Amino acid sequence: MRARNTDVESKILEFVNAYIEKNSICPSYREISAGxxxxxxxxxxxxxxRLEQEGKLDINGRRGVSTRRHRMSVQQVPVxxxxxxxxxxxxxxxxxxxxxxxxxxxxxxxFFALRARxxxxxxxxxxxxxxxxxxxxxxxxxxxxxxALIDDAATLKxxxxxxxxxxxxxxxxxxxxxxxxxxxIVIQGKAVKVLKNL
Amino acid sequence: MRARNTDVESKILEFVNAYIEKNSICPSYREISAGxxxxxxxxxxxxxxRLEQEGKLDINGRRGVSTRRHRMSVQQVPVxxxxxxxxxxxxxxxxxxxxxxxxxxxxxxxFFALRARxxxxxxxxxxxxxxxxxxxxxxxxxxxxxxALIDDAATLKxxxxxxxxxxxxxxxxxxxxxxxxxxxIVIQGKAVKVLKNL
DNA sequence: GTCAAATACAAACATTTGTTCGTGTTTGCA
DNA sequence: TGCAAACACGAACAAATGTTTGTATTTGAC
Numbered sequence: 001m002r003a004r005n006t007d008v009e010s011k012i013l014e015f016v017n018a019y020i021e022k023n024s025i026c027p028s029y030r031e032i033s034a035g036x037x038x039x040x041x042x043x044x045x046x047x048x049x050r051l052e053q054e055g056k057l058d059i060n061g062r063r064g065v066s067t068r069r070h071r072m073s074v075q076q077v078p079v080x081x082x083x084x085x086x087x088x089x090x091x092x093x094x095x096x097x098x099x100x101x102x103x104x105x106x107x108x109x110x111f112f113a114l115r116a117r118x119x120x121x122x123x124x125x126x127x128x129x130x131x132x133x134x135x136x137x138x139x140x141x142x143x144x145x146x147x148a149l150i151d152d153a154a155t156l157k158x159x160x161x162x163x164x165x166x167x168x169x170x171x172x173x174x175x176x177x178x179x180x181x182x183x184x185i186v187i188q189g190k191a192v193k194v195l196k197n198l
Numbered sequence: 199m200r201a202r203n204t205d206v207e208s209k210i211l212e213f214v215n216a217y218i219e220k221n222s223i224c225p226s227y228r229e230i231s232a233g234x235x236x237x238x239x240x241x242x243x244x245x246x247x248r249l250e251q252e253g254k255l256d257i258n259g260r261r262g263v264s265t266r267r268h269r270m271s272v273q274q275v276p277v278x279x280x281x282x283x284x285x286x287x288x289x290x291x292x293x294x295x296x297x298x299x300x301x302x303x304x305x306x307x308x309f310f311a312l313r314a315r316x317x318x319x320x321x322x323x324x325x326x327x328x329x330x331x332x333x334x335x336x337x338x339x340x341x342x343x344x345x346a347l348i349d350d351a352a353t354l355k356x357x358x359x360x361x362x363x364x365x366x367x368x369x370x371x372x373x374x375x376x377x378x379x380x381x382x383i384v385i386q387g388k389a390v391k392v393l394k395n396l
Numbered sequence: 397g398t399c400a401a402a403t404a405c406a407a408a409c410a411t412t413t414g415t416t417c418g419t420g421t422t423t424g425c426a
Numbered sequence: 427t428g429c430a431a432a433c434a435c436g437a438a439c440a441a442a443t444g445t446t447t448g449t450a451t452t453t454g455a456c
Binding site: 103 | 223224258259261273300325343389390393395
């Protein structure tokens with residue numbers, strides 16, 4: 001018998017990583033061969049195959065070999081700015097820019113982002129100017145931080161129901177502000193992540 | 199004369215985007231052909247060539263065609279867990295995992311990440327379990343949130359100097375905790391971003 | 397030493413890739 | 427209508443890719 005050569009395999013992983021970070025493209029078998037100092041693509045083929053079975057690499061047909069964690073998987077999240085009167089929140093005219101984030105970082109669903117304004121959510125750790133990622137949805141659970149349109153501005157508030165009085169409460173996370181009360185309101189989404197700058 | 203057909207070209211852009219977001223791989227000319235409803239790769243070739251000259255696409259040799267914004271590559275940030283006694287913070291044995299982030303999202307420098315523990319930084323918006331991104335550096339400015347090794351644990355505190363008494367103050371951002379005082383301390387880095395889950 | 401598994405190698409293969417060429421078609425202007 | 431540019435098409439091509447095969451070499455247990 002003979003033990004497996006994990007030495008070469010870690011060299012392969014390392015090379016693939018470095019190659020992708022440098023070129024933003026997946027290397028071919030022959031490039032890997034040259035990179036790790038072997039002169040046969042067949043050997044590389046075996047190693048890569050095994051590394052793929054172990055879940056450490058992805059084989060992309062004729063588009064090269066990639067590390068799992070390097071698969072190009074960027075998605076564009078629209079950043080909603082001022083919401084023009086009466087338009088749906090995701091209408092093109094309301095989108096200021098797109099920020100790229102990694103696919104899967106937010107989970108599943110449709111997402112958008114907005115820049116927090118003011119200090120009304122400061123106790124929830126959301127400060128002025130910070131980027132808040134929101135999952136698009138019409139409903140919310142008690143206590144969720146939701147995005148709602150108030151006076152044509154997308155605002156973040158915590159969501160509660162007053163069941164007895166059939167009112168909807170939007171509560172700022174700042175003791176200096178009062179709750180807001182509505183008979184009815186259209187929820188645009190639920191805030192799921194914040195990117196804070198320190 | 200005849201006007202240019204920007205119709206097909208925007209369809210191409212759209213298709214390439216969708217394809218990459220779905221497959222995490224760059225489409226080939228033939229796949230684009232089928233995708234936009236043309237049966238000749240030659241036409242696609244012309245359009246893609248022009249779109250590349252306009253800076254809207256990247257041609258990656260035999261690795262397919264990609265949108266500019268999808269070429270943004272991913273870098274791996276090590277997440278530091280328990281710090282083994284006496285080892286440098288970025289020693290392999292202290293690294294729990296790697297999280298992928300977009301290159302350029304944190305600016306320039308060397309970065310690592312750690313999971314915040316406890317509630318000592320809650321007033322700075324850093325809560326238990328959240329991922330904090332740290333720029334590797336040995337020095338800090340007054341008021342920075344720094345990472346320092348205290349009892350072999352990487353802790354986050356705000357950094358101050360007591361110049362008169364020649365002491366270094368590490369201040370928790372929580373009124374329930376007291377300042378910590380040191381004669382000397384080794385700074386590991388400065389916290390720059392937090393990814394908050396809501 | 398012996399043997400078997402693991403690996404490396406070189407060569408060859410079918411397939412897919414980008415690319416090119418010639419031709420027919422559409423479009424819009426004069 | 428006539429013309430020229432833009433485009434689509436189909437076929438063909440060379441180059442690069444993953445893959446396979448057969449053989450030699452290394453390695454480690456018995």
